Amino acid sequence: NAGVTQTPKFQVLKTGQSMTLQCAQDMNHEYMSWYRQDPGMGLRLIHYSVGAGITDQGEVPNGYNVSRSTTEDFPLRLLSAAPSQTSVYFCASAPRGTQGPGELFFGEGSRLTVL
Amino acid sequence: KQEVTQIPAALSVPEGENLVLNCSFTDSAIYNLQWFRQDPGKGLTSLLLIQSSQREQTSGRLNASLDKSSGRSTLYIAASQPGDSATYLCAAPGGSQGNLIFGKGTKLSVKP
Numbered sequence: 001n002a003g004v005t006q007t008p009k010f011q012v013l014k015t016g017q018s019m020t021l022q023c024a025q026d027m028n029h030e031y032m033s034w035y036r037q038d039p040g041m042g043l044r045l046i047h048y049s050v051g052a053g054i055t056d057q058g059e060v061p062n063g064y065n066v067s068r069s070t071t072e073d074f075p076l077r078l079l080s081a082a083p084s085q086t087s088v089y090f091c092a093s094a095p096r097g098t099q100g101p102g103e104l105f106f107g108e109g110s111r112l113t114v115l
Numbered sequence: 116k117q118e119v120t121q122i123p124a125a126l127s128v129p130e131g132e133n134l135v136l137n138c139s140f141t142d143s144a145i146y147n148l149q150w151f152r153q154d155p156g157k158g159l160t161s162l163l164l165i166q167s168s169q170r171e172q173t174s175g176r177l178n179a180s181l182d183k184s185s186g187r188s189t190l191y192i193a194a195s196q197p198g199d200s201a202t203y204l205c206a207a208p209g210g211s212q213g214n215l216i217f218g219k220g221t222k223l224s225v226k227p
Contacts, residue, residue, distance in 0.1 A: 004158075033215075043159075043204070043217040058214060090158055098166070099146040100208050104215065106151075106158035 002026050006091050006107035013081040013114045021076040021110050023091030031094040031101040032074040036060065036087040037109075043090070049074055050096075081114045088112075117142040117209040121218035128195055129226050136190040136221045138205035143183045145207050150179050150190050153202045153220070162203075163190070195225045 007022045025032065033048035035058075045058030049068040063085060065077040074093075078085060089110045094101035118141045128134055138148070146167045151159040163172045163179040165188065171180040178191040188205055202220040209216040 035217075040219075042219040043206075045209075045214055048214070092159075097147060101215070102147075103161050103164045104149060104151075104159075104206070105161065108158045109156075 004091055004093050004105050004107040006089075006110050008110060009108065010111050011113070013078075013112065015081060015083060015114060017081050019078050019081065021078075021089055021091075021112075023074045023076065023107060024072050025074075025091075025093040025105070026072065027093060027095070027105065028071060029093035029105070030071070030096045032068065033058070033092050033094075033101075033104075034064070034066065034074070034076045035090045035092065037090060038087050046076065046089075078112075081112075083114045086112060086114045117145075117207055117216045119205060119207050119216045119218040121203075121205060121221050123221060124219065125222040125224070127224040127226065130195060130197060132195050132225075134192050134195055134223075136192070136203050136223070138188040138190070138207075138218055140186050140188075140207045140216075142207075142209075143186050145183065147208070148179075148181055148188050149206045149215070150177075150188075151204045151206065153204060159204065192223075195223075197225050197227050199223060200225050 004025045034046040035043045047066040049055045091107040092104045094104045120139045150162045165181040176193040181188045202222045204220040206215045206217045
């Protein structure tokens with residue numbers, strides 16, 4: 001069972017470069033989201049989607065772009081990388097719950113370093 | 116604004132001990148609360164999801180309780196084992212649809 005798959009697992013960028021972190025899930029979940037995890041800050045929501053064609057901003061959306069053209073995929077784009085975006089990024093998906101996402105399933109993470 | 120706090124930040128116990136991890140939240144208008152486990156360098160694994168209508172959930176040696184009125188949830192681990200060593204995080208809805216607020220976690224170390 002694949003679950004939530006993130007690629008790449010590791011990436012080093014130079015300041016100003018752009019890149020896309022890929023996320024795919026095979027559980028037919030409506031809800032998908034991207035978090036970043038930083039020491040001392042915990043997990044913070046970047047963007048989320050409640051279904052194909054629908055995206056919304058989380059707590060820390062600046063510098064990131066997302067789209068949801070299919071149920072399965074939710075890529076995260078860094079438009080012009082900055083050292084402050086050095087972090088571990090996690091993609092998560094969940095089925096629809098009673099008033100929001102149900103049980104959350106996470107990918108293994110993508111460790112990004114911006115020089 | 117929802118805030119989630121986990122105390123203590125770190126905990127070390129001998130193998131076999133029963134232990135309780137604490138999670139508190141400021142906005143009690145939640146529809147569920149989740150507990151996760153994170154091993155070093157890995158993603159988060161869902162342990163238990165408690166719906167707002169439930170008071171507790173059990174899975175094996177784990178039992179999670181939820182008290183919305185006091186803004187608290189506890190994760191009880193029975194007969195702890197070295198393999199339980201990990202960081203445990205709780206998460207509660209943050210108001211806007213889709214926004215889950217995470218605590219910073221409790222790092223548990225179980226000594227053989």
